[in-house]
């Protein structure tokens with residue numbers, strides 16, 4: 001094999017690329033231990049690749065996600081992007097399991113799709129948000145044109161995520177109110193709003209540090 005050498009640095013790119021992708025994979029694994037809950041190996045890989053692609057294209061760094069508020073719609077929002085997102089995945093999975101136990105004989109639920117959809121629902125925010133000069137997050141010009149349900153679906157389709165999971169990304173927010181949501185999409189939609197709406201009433205918030 002002829003090594004591919006970068007003319008400027010002299011580095012062998014064939015060696016550099018796997019190290020970079022291993023680093024990105026590790027980064028996503030640290031952000032999202034819940035990816036391991038997905039039983040289907042192909043779906044697990046597609047979800048990982050979607051997050052890698054989003055991080056590669058985002059003006060935000062992975063560390064920013066543990067700092068920035070999860071929404072711009074709540075003033076002084078005390079909960080970070082990752083706290084909110086992981087909470088939604090946990091709520092969605094527990095809800096899906098409870099529904100399966102009590103109503104599973106009439107209402108089949110694809111738990112893998114619920115977990116994958118919840119993990120990917122806000123992946124598009126990595127293309128919707130940017131940091132301003134004050135290091136605070138704000139909506140980018142692209143984000144104004146295409147909110148995260150749209151960019152999230154675009155990223156996920158590129159990575160081979162199945163339509164049933166892209167449907168959850170597309171329909172998780174208010175844009176999805178015109179869509180006939182699947183059971184899995186309804187679960188993620190309500191989990192997302194359960195972890196959002198309480199913050200809309202300032203009386204609910206009592207921050208303990």
Ligand SMILES: [Fe+2]
Nearest residue numbers: 121122148173
């Ligand atoms: Fe969202």
